[in-house]
Amino acid sequence: MLEQILFWLLAGGAILTAAMVVLPPVGRNPLYGALSLILSFFFISGLYVLLVAHVMAVLQVLVYAGAIMVLFIFVIMLLNLSDKELGQSRKTTAQFIGVLAVSAIAVKAIMVVSSATGSKALMAADAGFGTVDGLADLLFRQFLFPFELVSILLLVAVIGAVVLAKRRLT
Amino acid sequence: MTPLLASMSQTAIPLSWYLAVALILFAIGTIGVLTRRNALVVLMSVEILLNAVNLTFLAFARHHDNMDGHVVTFFVIAVAAAEAAVGLALVLGIFRHNRSVNVDSMTALRN
Numbered sequence: 001m002l003e004q005i006l007f008w009l010l011a012g013g014a015i016l017t018a019a020m021v022v023l024p025p026v027g028r029n030p031l032y033g034a035l036s037l038i039l040s041f042f043f044i045s046g047l048y049v050l051l052v053a054h055v056m057a058v059l060q061v062l063v064y065a066g067a068i069m070v071l072f073i074f075v076i077m078l079l080n081l082s083d084k085e086l087g088q089s090r091k092t093t094a095q096f097i098g099v100l101a102v103s104a105i106a107v108k109a110i111m112v113v114s115s116a117t118g119s120k121a122l123m124a125a126d127a128g129f130g131t132v133d134g135l136a137d138l139l140f141r142q143f144l145f146p147f148e149l150v151s152i153l154l155l156v157a158v159i160g161a162v163v164l165a166k167r168r169l170t
Numbered sequence: 171m172t173p174l175l176a177s178m179s180q181t182a183i184p185l186s187w188y189l190a191v192a193l194i195l196f197a198i199g200t201i202g203v204l205t206r207r208n209a210l211v212v213l214m215s216v217e218i219l220l221n222a223v224n225l226t227f228l229a230f231a232r233h234h235d236n237m238d239g240h241v242v243t244f245f246v247i248a249v250a251a252a253e254a255a256v257g258l259a260l261v262l263g264i265f266r267h268n269r270s271v272n273v274d275s276m277t278a279l280r281n
Contacts, residue, residue: 021215060224157253
């Protein structure tokens with residue numbers, strides 16, 4: 001029962017704060033949107049803990065809420081956009097139709113998913129499931145090559161970010 | 171919708187609830203990408219999309235009792251970090267160029 005209460009709190013919080021990023025009243029100022037997104041990442045990491053993915057929950061807080069969102073907030077404050085530069089948010093019919101279509105697809109997908117997977121509760125996990133031990137075993141044996149490729153990807157991204165941010169585009 | 175409602179009386183949480191949360195988050199992120207015109211908010215919506223996918227991977231990993239989904243999530247987080255770094259550098263460059271982060275004003279490649 002406690003698990004269910006936790007799930008509803010975390011899921012509701014994650015959806016509410018994620019919606020606040022997108023919806024105009026709060027999300028109009030990107031800084032408030034970013035702070036709300038950090039809260040959303042914390043709620044989602046709580047959901048990861050309920051899924052016995054403890055390493056991923058820690059990485060979510062460290063990398064997403066810690067590193068990536070600090071970068072976002074740094075850029076938002078660096079740009080320091082005024083209300084004029086933010087511009088009027090245009091409301092077009094195409095946007096409205098897009099929102100309606102996405103909502104319809106989401107509702108349909110939830111119905112299909114819930115009828116396909118049924119209401120069978122998740123089984124108890126193995127002893128080593130979700131631990132650092134289990135993840136390291138996979139990462140450094142079975143997925144060693146993709147793991148090394150990711151390090152090259154991060155190196156390329158760092159070099160690309162430095163080159164892009166340094167050059168004067170005039 | 172009936173299995174979703176019927177499962178509320180059980181004690182443990184079924185897979186479909188996690189998938190439903192991930193789908194709602196994905197829909198919110200898609201709406202953000204489609205409707206918002208601030209490039210920074212669009213990038214943040216992409217992060218919501220990636221998180222929805224991560225949640226799906228972890229839910230299925232738990233369902234099948236197979237940790238491969240955790241490895242995929244690990245890679246997605248790494249790619250998201252790279253994407254955020256390059257994306258924000260691009261936004262900074264574009265802002266320097268035409269003093270705006272509105273995606274409607276990015277028309278340099280249009281002939």
